[in-house]
Amino acid sequence: MKSIRRDSGGLAADPAKTASIAPGKADLILHEGIVLGHPGSDSVAIAGGRIAAHGKFSGLKALVGPRTFMLKLAGRTVAPGFIDSHLHFLEAAAAATGISVQRCHNVADLLAELRLATGRVPPGNWLRAFGCDETLLFERRGPTRAELDEALPKNPLRLRHQTLHASWLNSRAITLLGLESADFKPPSSAAIIQRDGNGRLTGLVAGMEAWLTSRLPPVTHAEAESRARVMSRELAAAGVTAFTDATARNSSAEVGLFAKLAQAGAICQRLKVMIGERHIGSADEADALAQAAGIELAGVKFIPGQGRDQNEISHHTGLAMERGLDCAFHATEVEELEQALTAAEAARANASGSRGNPRFRIEHGGVIPPDDIARLAALQAWVVTNPGFIHFRGPKYASEPGLLAHLYRARSLKTAGINLAGATDAPVTPARPLAAIAAAISRASFDGELLGREEALPVADAVGLFTVEAARLARLEAGAIEPGLLADLIVLPRDPYQLNAAELMNMIVDITIVGGRVVYEHGRPALANSDTAELRNV
Helix, strand or coil, rough: CCHHHCCCCCCCCCCCCCCCCCCCCCCCEEEEEEEEECCCEEEEEEEECEEEEEECCHHHHHHCCCEEEEECCCCCCCEECEEEEEHHHHEEEEEEEEECCCCCCHHHHHHHHHHHHCCCCCCCCCCEEEEEEHHCCCCCCCCCCHHHHCCCCCCCEEEEEECEEEEEECHHHHHHHHCCCCCCCCCCCCCCCEEEECCEEEEEEEEEEEHHHCCCCCHHHHHHHHHHHHHHHHHHHCCCEEEEEEECCCCCCHHHHHHHCCCCCCCCEEEEEEHHHHHHHHHHHHHHHHHHHHEEEEEEEEECCCCHHHHHHHHHHHHHHHHHCCEEECCHHHHHHHHHHHHHHHHHHHHHCCCCCCCCCEEECCCCCCCCHHHHHHCCCEEEEEEEEHCCCHHHHHCCCCHHHCCCCHHHHHCCCCCEEEEECCCCCCCHHHHHEEEEECCCCCCEEECHHCCCCHHHHHHHHHHHCCCCCCCCCCCCCCCCCCEEEEECCCCCCHHHHHHHCCCCCCCCEEEEEEEEEEECCCHHHHCCCCCCCC
């Protein structure tokens, strides 16, 4: 078994071709503003895709050459770009370009949104929608099968749960999928097919998302590329310069798709991709596809939970470690966390020698009991937390007061020396690191409820979740403004260290730079940020 490559700065898309720069001269200088973390500096020089220097503009003028692009900050703040340590890019891209019901607050509004959508889809064609969570609707329930049938009488529907772990189907979809046929067998023991008191399917199914996706009409490559371009620009608009796709169903086929999207320039961020636990055997193939496109395998995604065999998870964890792959465990519940920690402890105890330095990652860490903090520390595990859940999904948690003391811990983990990075988990919550950072500071839900206020972080630590700490987790030479690091930067209207949570929540990103290339500028069309666009000094 070969070990999997560990890179420190591959770009998902090839950097723009730039004119040759005179030796010792900068490609780009951001000048006369605020440099986050460096009170004595007002400018940053970039050369060869990396930070060449920062300091007073007067001291950097020697780096200005005839081909140097000058971008005046005019008092704005240059900061490290955001690194989203856990999202689901293809699902987020589908949601961003398709039908979303995330803003609906009751069942009636949700059904009305779906009725409107049917007018844009020919009869008989599948309707794909996203974003329903019964715990966030006024009625505290999802739509019934009868309600979906009335709203969509001519189209099969798959309405995905906001968590991506379940779907609602109408009768046309149930019939096409054969779920009520006499010979139908659930795809796995983890599948849940809800029935009413008479034994009839209600339309809600869980634990079979990959199976459902494989049965729906495939998305063409052209459509996938179009979606990816939209989503990548949305991420750039939020200041995201790198991300990790943490989708459990990823196989070498999905890695191959990401490779094609990267080579086509459809994704402008640096990109790492996890593969699912059941695809460990094809890790070498996936790694070869990734390397060819300049992207990287980020590890193996595990889904513990009810019905999973502990010995199987522990064995697969050991196999991933032998290959030098990080082991990332989905853990929103106490039972999932227990299985994850047990698997990691067993794999470490039985390790005969792993390649590189594979890490254990707890994804989400929704509920972490006090006794498990010491186990996390002993494993030197990372917790990839989602502070945005506090804001966007707060009402769900407010109804379970007994869990609040353990919910999405942050300060207590930092105090205990636990490695902590941040993620949005898009599309489960919006791909907006600034909103997640604001929530980490305030611990306030969108309706003003304070949840676990003692776990709030100072602003510098909250920003660090998506910059310096996320870079450490990703083994990426970024996350700070220092000479030699990758020039993955953003320009903000104001200094985030001087703002309160509400101001951070609503702040826009003016400019996003990846590898020294401007990939997004607020108010400028996407075409103007392409490789072929001629840049003008500002």
